[in-house]
Amino acid sequence: MIEKLKLQPDQLERAANMLKAIAHPMRIAIIGFLEEGESLSVTQIHEKLGIEQSTTSHHLGILKDKGVLVSRRDGKKTYYSLKHENLKNIIDCVSMCEAS
Amino acid sequence: MIEKLKLQPDQLERAANMLKAIAHPMRIAIIGFLEEGESLSVTQIHEKLGIEQSTTSHHLGILKDKGVLVSRRDGKKTYYSLKHENLKNIIDCVSMCEAS
DNA sequence: AATAAAAATTTAAAAATATCAAAAGACCTT
């Protein structure tokens, strides 16, 4: 039995910020690319999305800043991956709901 | 074994729109109020949130328009409720993730 | 040190959102 917890104003704010980070077509696509612990470089994502490198980096920065992704630098490249696997469930859940 | 489906551009767009609708502190709070098929009137929600009635109506309109809520008019009042129960999971999921 | 590759930042302009206050609509009761 899980006790229903009322969210505090600052929790609402943070939850909204994380969702806002995800709520963008390109950023949803990015999350879709990052399967099971897989990580991709900025250039790889930029090419998959077909948008400017700087725009891609900007989107990745937002996702990282809001706790959706983590990054790891390896030489010249920066690899991004999901911080929480279950965030993919959000996409699936929304896809499911919007279909009906 | 579930086949991984790539989201089409228009699906990405709709998913983003639904998430964008949810991604606002007040609107997350609204979803939090609407337990298990429960429905609340605009005035009730407006009083719980402590924001302008017209602003409340505006937020509810966005949530309805994007398929998060449904409404039912009963006399002078309009009652709003969740369209999909599992949308609450999104909030729980995000709350969980942001905590770590 | 100079070059090259990859990523991040800055800048500027356009587009989208949020908010309150006021006006308009819808619905009941008398």
Next chain:
DNA sequence: AAGGTCTTTTGATATTTTTAAATTTTTATT
């Protein structure tokens, strides 16, 4: 049909977000 209550819409303003281009930073290689 008049008045009152509840809701939606509209108008105006302020803020935020998105995007591409240009610049800068970081790292490796020559």
